[in-house]
Amino acid sequence: KYSTAPKSAAKCYDAWCGVAHGCTRKLGMKICGFLQKNNNLEERSRIVSSFKERTAKNLLSCDNSGGEARFRRTETDFSNLYARELLPAKNGEEPTMQFLLEVVEILTSYIRKTFDRSTKVLDFHHPHQLLEGIEGFNLELSDQPESLEQILVDCRDTLKYGVRTGHPRFFNQLSTGLDIVGLAGEWLTSTANTNMFTYEIAPVFVLMEQLTLKKMREIVGWPDGEGDGIFSPGGAISNMYSVMIARYKFFPEVKTKGMAAAPRLVLFTSEHVSQTLTVSHYISKCSSGKNISHLDEILLHILFFSRGRVIPADLEAKVIEAKRKGYVPLFVTATAGTTVYGAFDPINEIADICEKYNMWLHVDGAWGGGLLMSRKHRHKLNGVERANSVTWNPHKMMGVPLQCSAILVRERGLLQGCNSMCAGYLFQPDKQYDVTYDTGDKAIQCGRHVDIFKFWLMWKAKGTVGFEQHIDKCLDLSAYLYNKIKNREGFEMVFNGEPQHTNVCFWYIPPSLRSLPDGEERRQRLHKVAPKIKAMMMESGTTMVGYQPQGDKVNFFRMVISNPAATRSDIDFLVEEIERLGHDL
């Protein structure tokens, strides 16, 4: 489709760069940009002549008319282009660069809007509305290719109907915000498109992972950062690693002989868990009393708690009871930052019990691990250095783009011992480099996404102090919210006292309920308030915050702050918005 390079390349370049400048607008500049960046004259001339040809075909014109016209011209531009004409197609370089820059334009425009408080957090539509093809947005896949123009429209629509998780007023999840350096890291990661499997195919990323894990272990407090670890697709899988490693440590023969080689093992965890759960994730909460883990046929004891925290005396009583019944207590999870209350289990007291009964101590810091970066708040995880393993998700409190979760292990060799397959057809021991850098034999996966780079890059860019500032700021904001509403009319706290993490749990009581006496009617009506306010919030698109029931407590709002864009004015806005939407309920 594109003609090949004429000989008079250099001259042609200058002439066409002039023409492109004459066009002035977006496309002209892009083309000039290519021309300048590219030092190879033949390539320049190839691009130029293709531009010439396409101009001649009137696919694009050069007048300086207004914005709307420009936009349409760009559409025309891509309407005759298809994916098959992009690289690696012959002469695919120019359309590739044009297409990618057009995508970047869509993305940067989205980023600008994300941080703009005058825009909505979301433009809500019901599933059936989107499925019906609202405003021409067609989600169906077809046999025949669509033009790149359509692909660009689809990209715009995808963002339009999505949720701006980086918006300063998005508080709905533990993972919020849009870190620009982290984003750049993700863009690079997907461009590199490799796999953490071996040093051979991911040399730089494998080393970055190793150094970052060591730094994290130092911060946990293990001497010289010794130990092991790996990044996994999320907290649930990091926690799963911890159970597997603990079992391997105490009963290595399970690996070759199966569970028959081990006694009946017991795990202990609190009902209030980190959102990433695992151990607890595999619990069926439908049956009461005994709860059984799903993946591991290990008995699982749920511990009593106070304000979301495990009561150590209850843990010890349950351990004794399990031993009396002939079971072997294996594993205790101390949660550092529960999903709903943001509570921190007393790690030191739990560690004492683990030492006494020779159990594996796992700290699930998926949500709360980030507080280790803060000199002011890390005391909430005192004793974490006594853990055998720690889950810590930088994609939550530290604002790293999803997915980024680490499992850290104090004893070196267990990860490899537990997961290695001795499979020469996957890992060749006779390679020319030091194959101890290959990570594939430590992982439960083969293909493993590069989750490290964005995190490494953010750490470089912010420094340890930058993470500390971010965390201190978020905790300050949650204290601000707590102080603002604790005595405010119409608000009622779910638990007393300042929150330990950024979780602030509260009910909004509409005026119509304020005079009702405590009792079933009030409970039932209050239970419906948060869902109604949330629905209106989503319809109006102004902000988003989560709600849920917990135990015997009816639906309440759980505010969490991990969004670096949030300020006190956004907290004020949220409170007033809840009042505005809920006032007449």
Add this chain to the structure above:
Amino acid sequence: KYSTAPKSAAKCYDAWCGVAHGCTRKLGMKICGFLQKNNNLEERSRIVSSFKERTAKNLLSCDNSGGEARFRRTETDFSNLYARELLPAKNGEEPTMQFLLEVVEILTSYIRKTFDRSTKVLDFHHPHQLLEGIEGFNLELSDQPESLEQILVDCRDTLKYGVRTGHPRFFNQLSTGLDIVGLAGEWLTSTANTNMFTYEIAPVFVLMEQLTLKKMREIVGWPDGEGDGIFSPGGAISNMYSVMIARYKFFPEVKTKGMAAAPRLVLFTSEHVSQTLTVSHYISKCSSGKNISHLDEILLHILFFSRGRVIPADLEAKVIEAKRKGYVPLFVTATAGTTVYGAFDPINEIADICEKYNMWLHVDGAWGGGLLMSRKHRHKLNGVERANSVTWNPHKMMGVPLQCSAILVRERGLLQGCNSMCAGYLFQPDKQYDVTYDTGDKAIQCGRHVDIFKFWLMWKAKGTVGFEQHIDKCLDLSAYLYNKIKNREGFEMVFNGEPQHTNVCFWYIPPSLRSLPDGEERRQRLHKVAPKIKAMMMESGTTMVGYQPQGDKVNFFRMVISNPAATRSDIDFLVEEIERLGHDL
């Protein structure tokens, strides 16, 4: 730091756009680009005045001197900027856009080189060399932030010392290539930075996943695409889902009562497995005879095979033997495309046995599933529609960027039944939209990365026919390679007959070994040939292909072709490169 908007915004814009054009080079154009894209006059003027201010400070100058100088000017530009000045910082928009465009420039330059055969596939360094900080590339993290200039240098270095997995001569893994539309999809995904957990926070992505899974089930051959499924972080985890679901289907009480509620279960798989393994991944291959799975305490039988394929008669004999011993045969994996040989198990014959003995049939098509898109090659998976579950990784044969793996389930409701937690604090049933669209309760994860968008976008852009063409082309290339080397002097095939998939397994026999008689000496020397050639390949950076031993076969090359950039000339190059490097061994 940046001044606020003056009132004479519109005029100022024009004036400064002129100045920016006067600067001509990269930066000027970028600024003009911003100005033009941005229709808001106040914003324009803010950007302009910040540009003015910075120019006055001599952070950038406007002369037209040569390339080197320009580069340095850009460096100066970012050397005083830090991550904390990017969005959401006040006036962070301009530095954010500049920084991101600079990153995009690094990435597009990398993409151009990736597809350029005159560049290397990799620039190999040993781990200790990179760790020592080669050419100033410092991987260590520090407490204090680095300037954005340093961050950009780090991005360049990361790519420089990495491996170009999209290079037309990169054949090292099952996942190769760099699809431009897929890449655009990943860039958008990371910009949207959300989580597949609920419709609430990922409305568009959740629907795309649903529609794409349905399309995949239609292609598998289930009536009307009925059934269920989910995208997971990789084939190992997709396969893990299948085991969990099978166990839940036959013994649902395991979920609430633990494995004690089930008899001793047996899984059957071949030793030749898909690279994503799982079931088989958890096998310890160190002990022979009985192999035990790691995560599931279920006996695992390895089946005999011929040319990598399961022998159905052996499967039936092993099932009968297991039953005789009092075990319950639960689950059979038929591999569609083994890692090394690319072999396809005879699914129909295995399905007959599964029906006869009431066992779950799982087809692991992580590698071979893509062939379902090809009318010419899909017969190799005949019978797949009889499977109860199918693993299919678009990130392998279909060229979708890593990670993208689907587990498809024929019976609706099992995924949810197996994994649901009835946890109201995670999933609120009283939301205003149809919560059956929430996927969190089907998944073993809570936070789940958006893996669907890039795949959906590629499908839109290529159409089903585009995937078909890609797959047919790759298989043609492997037939071309097979025909080229099967009778070529110095080459010896590991198995006879045309390959079923794109895997071509062969030895290169250097002249010094050609006259050696079969025997231990020849075996031992041949075993060292592939590693040596591979090491030289990596040192010279010309191409990359994998090698491994398998069973009693010494190290051989395993060529796999999934790279859309590869052509016959690249295959020729590979063969000649092996001869060149191996000739004197």
